[in-house]
Amino acid sequence: MYKLYPSVRTIVYTKEHFITKDKYFVSFDKFLENVFNKLNTFLSANKKKEAGDINFIYDSSLKEEEYQLNIDSNKIHISYKSEAGAFFAVTTLKQIFRQSGEKLQTVEINDYPDLSIRGLLLDISRNKVPKLETVYKVVDLMSDLKMNHLELYVEGFSFEYKSFSKYLVEDGYFTLEEYKELEEYCNQRSIDLVPNQNGFGHMADWLAKEEFNDLAECPDGAYIWGRNRPAATLDPGDPRSLKLISKMYADMLPHSNSKYFNMNFDEPMELGKGKSKEICEEKGIANVYIDYTLKAYDEIKKYNKTPLIWGDVLIHHPESLKRLPKDMLFVDWGYDSVYPYSKNLKKLSDLNIKFLAAPATTSWCSFTGRSNEYIESINNACIYTKKYGGFGVILTDWGDFGHFQFLPISYAPIAYLAMMSWTTEEGTITKLPDYMNKYVFKDKENLLFQTMFDLGSYNRYENSYTTNATYTFYGFLWGYYASKAEDPIEYYKNKTKGSILSVNKFNLLHQFLNNKVEEIQITDLHCDDGDLIKKELYQSIYLIKNIQKVMMAFNEDLSIKERISYLEEVMNSKNRIIDRQKKLWLSRNKSGGLEDSIALIEGFLKFAEYTLSEYKRGEDSGE
Template identity: 25%
Template sequence: MSLDNGIDAVADPSRERPLALIPRPLHLQRDRGQLLLPVAGRIVCGSAVDQELGSVLSGQLTDTIQQATGMVWDHSRGQAWNGAISLDLEQKLGPQEYLLSIADQGERRPIVDIRGGDGQGLRWGVQTLRQIIMQCGPVLPALHIQDRPAYPTRIYSLDVTRGRVPTMDWLRHWADILALYKFNQLQLYSEHTMAFPGMSEAWRGTSPLEPGQITDFDDYCARLGIELVPSISTFGHHYTNLRTRGFRDLGEFPEQADRPYSFIERQEHHTINVNHPQALAFSTGLIDAYAPLMRTRNFNIGGDETFDLGKGRSRQDGSSKNPADMYADYLISLCDHLHAQGRHPMFWGDVAVSMPKVLDRLPKDCTLLNWLYDPQVEPDKVALVASTGARQVVCSAVHAWNLLLPAIDDAWNNISRLSRYGIQYGAVGAMVTDWGDYGHINDPRMSLPGMSYAAQCFWNPDDDDRAQVDRDMGLLIYGDATGDYLPALIQAGSSAVFGWEDMVRYWELDDGHGGLNQDVADFLASALPGMNGLNSSADVREARRNMLMALRNRFEQVDQRDALLVDAAARMGRAAAECRADARRTLQAQLMAVHGQRLFNALGRSLAVRHGVLPGAKDAMADGDLADALEIWFESYATVWRQVSRESELGRIASVIWGFADILRKG
């Protein structure tokens, strides 16, 4: 039937195709037929829709229609205008709820009607329609959707401090993706890579984010319906800050400030001495510099992994407080500071959960971010926080840190399980974290699977059909109609023998002067199954051999894993040939990671032979070739890094890669 507004109904069920939607709607009814969008259509917003919101949503839709079909559409407001797509509010719907109908409703009636219970609900309906248009072009399936999220707050936390600082273009691109998949909060985690006043000694050489860039990005996120929330360390994780001349005296162990730089120590040490008379002023100064750059009233003050608290200067100062009281008093002081400004404190919950005394003292008008990253996570810690009446957000992870290739199975298991527990115990929100420990070698594009899993599980944790989610992800994220791209990426991510984490651990057993780094050795004895403890009389070579012995079973699988990596790269390449051009942009980063992992695996086996862990004779020529290959790979890796990140601390990764190349050439 031909309509006056140029819309044609095509009743041909045989041409219907499966729809990939992330997250999948709660209720979707497919009807018979397909409907052809007009060549020159119009989007009309109802008068109840905020003008700025209507402009943003109309712009998103017209851009998506043009990209998917080449057609140029108009947009307008008010009942006087006819449109093929109608956007309006519906009081009968709940918060963030929406209705989306695609149907032949007769002459002079819209073909697509989206109603939101509020502005957010209307926004999510538009994102669903955009996903449909991206797949179907101008020929839309007739359907009816009624949908709403399980978690009102769905958060992505992005590390922009531990070696990789993203470009603003990439941050805007990432925000676009988060908006498309219905996240409504983004936290930017920083320790020292904001250009804070008076702290240039800490942020120099890190390509820091500037205040104007954050303010502009806040405006950008707000237009997308994303709340940009500041997230900083306030008394734990101050490794770089507490190594400076200007601030080292604030630390628990200022005498360690001149030790050689260490990725491992950056994660394990450098907590502020909370009893220092200038400590609170330092922490509140960071808050006061960062908070005004964003319109939100929320602020994540960190407070996690305060490993050194009460062990150094704070203990020597003669304080009678135990670490639990020190922690609680300082956290409460920071919360009070934020409350006085009308802001809402959020903080990581690991310390409080591990110390019931702290948990009992927490102010109730805060949000505890309960991070639990174990792929086999159990509900006990979520239940514990719920039993206190504390407001909590459950926090899972994309499981990509310290890896060239993501641990996608771990991400699914962690995110899907924890999302269900959060609903069960009344969590007010869900977060997925994206960290960059050990220099942030993981390319941000490796986080797309974890991000997609979180989008689905935060929206509807009971819909846990992973096979369906993977199929939808393959189509939407990678544009892959073959269904093989994601399985190949999962295979590649499961084929590491000697990963970046192993390389850093091996490298940093040397204290920088040829001696054994006892702190790293002690850390590995507790973190690496099968590694025996080492006393101070052990040398670096003995410690490294001990570590490689703990990994021996892996090294015996290098050839098998190498074949799997080669196969995965070939499968990804074949699938990418069928993908959309924009989806193929991730291929270079992933193939670069696959090739790098092959070289890392070969390096591990070479080291195992050198240390007598595996049989075989050292081949100086082969080792020289591997050294060349590592250096050549790194130059290409650096080029890919710069596509999405500033220079930041890329040189720290280079120093490790080049260091191994030098070891290989020593014979």
């Protein structure tokens, strides 16, 4: 019995055997170069005009990505409608070959995906810009599991905008040449590289430049989500806003061969709070939002692209959705188990809106991910997208607040999304450990996936549930902001109130993390980046431990000496934390943006050092 990933639609074993060969003659009714090259990654293939050992047969009656793979005692026959279908058939055949020896068990397989778009969005704009070879590795993982859509999220200057080259930071952006090379690499693997850039909200890097600041809805920023934030939203009523994004489009879209473009337009936080306040009160925020969207849409259509747009604004204004162009794809995003995909996607279906869902790897703002949340997020997105007739799903992998998670934290969520979006069925989670340990980590101990899944559940020891992050990460983030506050200690106390662990829970958490370190040491990884993965996990655990030590310095059940002891341990680890973070970062990513990310760690440690000095001063004075 073969273990195939993702699960195939139907498989019938025919109780014979196909004897493997040193060389195979392959016939195509129409030559498919990428498919032929894929074959040659696991067997020696030679083209042949007449019938060969492996025969590709075009069949117009099949679905777009459907294939039929029949292995009999003498031949292998693959029927397909599209090149993608043929490629996916070979992907399945590769799994069969690597699970077999000199004989293949004969089978008849019919297979096609439940969802048409099975995608991934990688954030390359929150400090961390990956090296090209890093993205290649992600593409290989996607390809092996039949994903077909990749986006590199761009806000700010992480793409080589030729018209704005003076703002590019050395080694801090994806070059146009790299983008074209990546596109070719993706297309060879039946993956569509879809251009992506923001042009409404999330424009902080642009609006921080003097040249563009007066295009902001609120040039001086606004108080949002508990703190003052810099200007991040364009003024939709200023014609120069459209002129700016049109120029950005002109620098990116002509270089893409995808038919899609993700225009984003999510989280225009200041909309209606500044220059557009009066018009928003008159026409309504949704109509002002759509007016600007339609202008951008007209610019995008000049490049023959179909836009995707995030749904966080208009999902709350369903009466306005009828104004959207009929070809636009509405992307409903939700990153936690509590997100109401069942409600939202039904609403979109009832309104005849073309939609996708966007669940999450949950890797960001956590260091090691949030395992239960990515399972629920992906399950709900796939199940209800299929139920209500959506186009597909795009798994998001963001990098908020310094992009501190290391890439391998996202490997399992990517694989799980791939499996669920191809075959949306119960029990898929039971297939994930085997696939990750055998084919991704190549762990002879068959352990690392389970260890990493556990690490993504360290928040079980936190005092309560929170969305989109862990309280440990918030403990880190509030420490950074406290370092800038007028009264750092009082600020931190207020922000972390309710999230400081008891002594018993703190000890349990540290025991848990130490056990995970022991498990990582036991693993026997044979993947190319095995040693690096281990180091990245050790560093992630080390960060969590030290953050929790700082938080324990605010546990009032401890004596001042005990609190000082925790802070001294952290300060003794200062150089190790920073030096290792830099070294590991540069193993997979470009250097641009690194110092901005490290600044958050330095700010957190500065706050810890300040707290330590204040505690010691109080101890010396007898306070």
